[in-house]
Amino acid sequence: MHVGHYLYKLGKSTKKAMITIVGAGPAGSYLAYLLAKQGKKATVLEEHNRIGSPVQCTGIVTHSIENFFKLKNEVIAKKLDKVIVVSKNSRIEVNVDEIVMWRDKFDRFVGDMAQNEGVNILLNHKFIGLDGKNTVIAKDKKDNKIKKIKTDVIVGADGPYSAVAKAAGLNSYSINYVGMQAKARLAMDTTAFETYFGSDFPDFFGWCVPESDNIARIGIGCFENAQEHFYRFLKDRTGKKDVLCWESGLIPLYNPKKTIQKGNVYLIGDAAAQVKATTGGGIIPSLKAAQTLCDCIINNKDYNREFKRQSGKELLLHLRIRNLLNKFSDRDYDKLLGLMSKEKVRRILKKYDRDTPIPLVANLLLKEPRFLLFSRMLFA
């Protein structure tokens, strides 16, 4: 059936359309909240018995999260005003405005927003597959019973392993980083987080983020040999190889060719690889995507096209910067940090956060033309 025809039926029907969202992460819960606010009937299936667990994230976001909602204080672990960027032979401090969240509390905060708007969240419900276009098969993990749920729209907000994407044949073009992260005992400056670049962190970077006075979230992303790189970094940074708990997971690489809608099945968040390829940050892009998808469902718009129109350029720029950085030698990183340490550049980095790369890059080029050396490679 043609997509437009299907959506036309959904938009005009007098009977309330059923929307089933798989996954109560930030993408699924925020989308459910937005749809319910517009009077739509949304049900969320979550396979775990509690929203937000297990944690597989550092939980660091820029202040632009407040463009979506005001965070409750209990969700915030720390506010950081500096990032320390480290390369092989260089180290600089840049002023920033970042929030470190308790990721489990954040997910529950967004889940509560959805429930308060009337969304039905079914915990312990694992999506198993589709039976035709309008039936979701789920397993109730409490009694091991299989349920068939009639629905008009299906949304896969079920993370990087998305079973919905597989069931709908939408899982092509998926490339993921291994994001290996653990909590470790470490007393560090609790107003700053650290990022590490260069040949010891191939294809991505390493991070060390304080969550309290003596515990940090330490991680690396890479395509290969994640354990080896992680343990070396952990030992270098903390002096030990001791881990308090693991918080690892996959980080999808954005791919502009990925199809994120087929008929009445949509993908969002990590399931759609809507992640900034520079940082691996997916929380804010998934909230923005929820706004786009809500609008598409309600107003019969083509989500593949609308998402590209609203977020595609920014995510593509992140991807190009990532591809450029992945060609960098240790010397290139040292040079880049040299440029970033200039006062006029610092002011720009502070003014434009990572979520708005287009004005950031444009202003960097205007104020420090030597960035052209790097940016030429971006579009080569």
Ligand SMILES: Cc1cc2nc3c(=O)[nH]c(=O)nc-3n(C[C@H](O)[C@H](O)[C@H](O)COP(=O)(O)OP(=O)(O)OC[C@H]3O[C@@H](n4cnc5c(N)ncnc54)[C@H](O)[C@@H]3O)c2cc1C
């Ligand atoms: C180590 C690491 C560090 C990261 N750090 C950051 C960071 O600092 N900042 C940032 O912005 N992003 C970070 N990310 C990325 C961020 O965690 C994701 O982009 C974000 O969680 C995407 O949200 P989501 O709702 O799409 O998916 P998820 O948060 O993965 O939520 C998916 C939900 O679906 C449920 N689910 C899965 N399968 C099924 C099924 N079959 N049936 C029912 N339910 C199902 C899961 O239980 C889960 O609740 C990090 C990722 C990793 C791995």
